[in-house]
Amino acid sequence: MTATPLLRALLPLVRDLSRELPENERYRRLLQALRDLLPCDAAALLRLDGEWLVPLAVDGLTPDTLGRRFKISEHPRFQILLSQPTPTRFPSDSPLPDPYDGLVNAPQVDLHVHDCMGCPLLVEDRPWGLLTLDALRPEQFQRVELDELQAFASLAAATVTVAERITHLALRAEDERQRAELYRQASHPERQLVGQSEAHRQLLDQVHLVAASELTVLVTGETGVGKELVAQALHQASLRADKPLISLNCAALPDTLVESELFGHVRGAFTGAHGDRRGKFELAHGGTLFLDEVGELSLTVQAKLLRVLQSGQLQRLGSDREHRVDVRVIAATNRDLAEEVRQGRLRADFYHRLSVYPLRVPPLRERGRDVLLLAGTFLEQNRSRLGLNGLRLAADAQTALLRYDWPGNVRELEHLIGRSALKALGRQAHRPRILSLTTSDLDLPSSTAIATAIETSAIPFVGQSAGDLRQSLDDFQRHLIQRSLAQHAQNRAAAARDLGIDRANLSRLCKRLGID
Structure with a gap:
């Protein structure tokens, strides 16, 4: 007896249900089987997350599709697919915009999707997500039996159920609630920790490991790597997730206001203090306090903050009364704090109190x-x-x-x-x-542009040996920075914009290169 195409597509998936497979591989096999059954140019599996659809696996779509988060209200085709209990096939001439227009891998980059069909996945009778199929050729799906897609969708729902149960069983041994909360937070469209690289997975593993503890965490990394998102993930995966997460950018306030922001003040403590005010520590009581750019704090403030970290007790400015607070501290910096200690700009005891659990966020180039x-x-x-x-x-x-x-x-x-x-x-x-x-x-900087800048600069490179390469580069950077600062009347913010770098990076470069 010859197996039907539907049976040939379903049998490998049935066998996979009893096998231990990585989630990504299980979903890849699912989409491959779908494309074998119903030939198309692209297929996708999307998970429903509130008002968003999050791609878990794609086949035939550009790699960046996996990083997209589709807001359902902005995509009428997704709305229609989710509103129907059975598969939906859109006419080839449908005027509704297709979410995958231009995303299908094809030699011609701007080809529009012509045929589109899809089916909701129901797990325990509740919408879990979508299976979608797209074709660049008009009317490719007109002869497709929707019953075949419905049967496939039923097995797909079993596949995702198995995948999720395997995941939950694995997580139960290592505190399921925290890991599940971390996954939810990390994939939330508005607070994303997006990535599949080994470096990113290691970061998430470290976040999970320390999140459930009460240890103080020092999040380190270059400017722009997402240290604040990591702090949010730590809080959301902790036992304090239902309590407040309070943030303070230590570099954004002058020293005269930092103490008031941290510890609060009483009426009359200083000019303009017209009433009592709670500081960030009191606002974060029971929850988490995130201190961003903590390396910018003065030695005086460090000493006072150290006392609170050690004893959990603080005094508002202008008051003799002590307040006890229960706060977990997460700090972040793009500075090398160990070097700051050696240079005398950071207290050693303060540094060791902050870096109980150091957590490095990898730069994008890694x-x-x-x-x-x-x-x-x-x-x-x-x-x-x-x-x-x-x-x-x-x-x-x-x-x-x-x-x-x-x-x-x-x-x-x-x-x-x-x-x-x-x-x-x-x-x-x-x-x-x-x-x-x-x-x-x-308009990314290129090696050609850098070479041109070197040729047109006034730095005397001629006569220097290969061993002077680092010095030559330092001289070149110093020349460009000094020239930009001169053009902008020593305004570092304007010079940083002109040079295409972050202001904090410019400040560090100036310090290293001896530019006042």
């Missing part, structure tokens, strides 16, 4: 293809802001993003995508259905 997933997140955000049907990266732009070393990290990528999309749209004579960003739109 995360490989995560840059494309993150780009997908920012592309979808900007597509929505600009009111576009589709916003994508051309192949040369993807290559350029992977080759760039990202001195400004994730923040630089976010700003680059937003700026490039706006510029590219402004250059269009007519509003396009799909806007593709190319390498020229991204």
